[in-house]
Amino acid sequence: MSITRRTIIKIAAAGAMISLAAPAIAQEGGAKIGVAIPAATHGWTGGLNYHTERTIAAMEAAFPQIEFVLTTAGDVQSQVNNIEDMVAQGINALVILPMESDPLTEPVKAAKARGIFITTVDRGLSEEGVEDLYVGGNNAQYGTIAAEYFKDKLPDGGKIVVMRGIPTAIDNIRIDAFNAALEGSGIEVLDMQYGNWNPDKGFELMQDYLSRFEQIDGVWAGDDDAALGAKAAIEQSGRADDMVLLGGSGMNTVIKMIMDGDALIDADIFYPPTLIVPAIEITTMRYATQAPIQGRYELDSPLITKENAVDFYFPDSPY
Numbered sequence: 326m327s328i329t330r331r332t333i334i335k336i337a338a339a340g341a342m343i344s345l346a347a348p349a350i351a352q353e354g355g356a357k358i359g360v361a362i363p364a365a366t367h368g369w370t371g372g373l374n375y376h377t378e379r380t381i382a383a384m385e386a387a388f389p390q391i392e393f394v395l396t397t398a399g400d401v402q403s404q405v406n407n408i409e410d411m412v413a414q415g416i417n418a419l420v421i422l423p424m425e426s427d428p429l430t431e432p433v434k435a436a437k438a439r440g441i442f443i444t445t446v447d448r449g450l451s452e453e454g455v456e457d458l459y460v461g462g463n464n465a466q467y468g469t470i471a472a473e474y475f476k477d478k479l480p481d482g483g484k485i486v487v488m489r490g491i492p493t494a495i496d497n498i499r500i501d502a503f504n505a506a507l508e509g510s511g512i513e514v515l516d517m518q519y520g521n522w523n524p525d526k527g528f529e530l531m532q533d534y535l536s537r538f539e540q541i542d543g544v545w546a547g548d549d550d551a552a553l554g555a556k557a558a559i560e561q562s563g564r565a566d567d568m569v570l571l572g573g574s575g576m577n578t579v580i581k582m583i584m585d586g587d588a589l590i591d592a593d594i595f596y597p598p599t600l601i602v603p604a605i606e607i608t609t610m611r612y613a614t615q616a617p618i619q620g621r622y623e624l625d626s627p628l629i630t631k632e633n634a635v636d637f638y639f640p641d642s643p644y
Contacts, residue, residue, distance in 0.1 A: 355392075356392070359414075361408055362374065363399070363422060364398060364399040369549075372643050373601055380602045391609055394411050408421070419436055420605055421433060423448045423493070444457065446604045447460075449494040458607060458618065459621045464502070466625065467499050470626060472506030474571055475569075476510050484542050485542060486515050486538065486541055486545075487517040487518075489520060491522060512543075515534070516538075518530055527550065531554065542569070544559070544569070547573060552572025552579065556570055571590070580593065580634050591631065593628075593637075
C-alpha cells in the first residue's frame with residue numbers, strides 16, 4: 326500500500342498523541358539520544374528541521390526520562406564534530422541524517438563501537454550493516470518512477486539531461502535504478518552532473534545544459550529545489566515549450582503548480598522530510614518501553630499528478 330504525505334502526517338500526529346497520553350509507561354527507562362541533522366540550507370532540510378524540533382518536543386513531554394541533544398550542521402566536518410561531541414557527552418543512541426555518506430561512515434562506526442544505538446535516516450551510510458535502524462524512502466522506486474515518467478512522455482525516444490543530488494548512498498541508488506529502467510527505451514541521457522538539490526545550482530547547471538545542447542526533450546532535476554532553479558533557467562531561455570521537467574520530494578510550491586496545470590511541471594515524486602518523525606519516535610520507544618527495536622522502514626515514493634495532488638498538498642507546512 327502506498328503511503329501518502331497526508332497518511333504520514335496523520336500517523337505522526339497520532340503517535341505523538343498516544344505518547345503524550347501515556348507518560349507513565351516505563352518511566353524507569355532513561356536515556357540520552359543525540360540527533361544530528363543538516364542545517365536548513367534549502368527547502369527540504371528546512372522542513373526536516375521543523376519536524377525534528379516538533380517531534381523532540383513531543384517526545385520530551387511524553388517521556389521526561391529521555392534527554393535529547395539536537396545538533397545541526399552546514400557542512401560535513403561540522404557534522405563529524407557534532408557526533409564526536411555527542412559521543413563525549415555519553416549519548417546512548419544517535420539518530421543521524423548524514424550530510425554525505427562516505428565521510429560520515431567512519432565517525433558513525435566509531436560511535437557504534439562505543440555501544441551506541443545507531444538510527445540512520447534518508448541518506449544512509451556508505452557501508453551496510455552499521456546502523457541498527459534505518460528509516461527512509463524507497464529510493465530505488467524513486468529512480469524507477471522518474472524513468473517511467475520520461476518513457477511515458479517520450480515514447481519514441483528523446484534526449485534528456487539529469488541533475489544528481491549530492492554524493493550519497495541514496496543518490497547512487499536512485500541513479501542506478503533510473504539508468505536500469507531507461508535501458509532499451511531509446512531515451513539518451515546527454516549529461517548527468519551533481520545539482521546538490523539546490524535551486525541556485527539547478528539554475529546554473531540548467532544554463533550550462535541549455536548552452537551546450539541544442540535539443541533537450543526532458544530534464545530530471547532530482548528534487549524540487551533544483552527543479553525550480555532549472556525551471557527559471559528554461560523559461561528565461563524561451564525553450565519551455567520544447568521539454569518536460571520533473572523534480573521530486575513533494576514541495577508545496579511544486580504541488581500547487583501541478584494542481585494549477587503548470588505547462589512545464591505536471592508531476593512530482595513523493596519523498597517527505599517527515600521521514601525524521603518515525604526515526605526519532607521509534608528510537609525513543611526503544612528506551613521508553615524497553616522494546617528490542619531494529620530493522621528497516623521504507624516509505625513509498627509514488628508519482629504525484631494533477632489527479633492525486635490534493636492528497637499531498639499542505640499549504641501550512643514549511644515545505
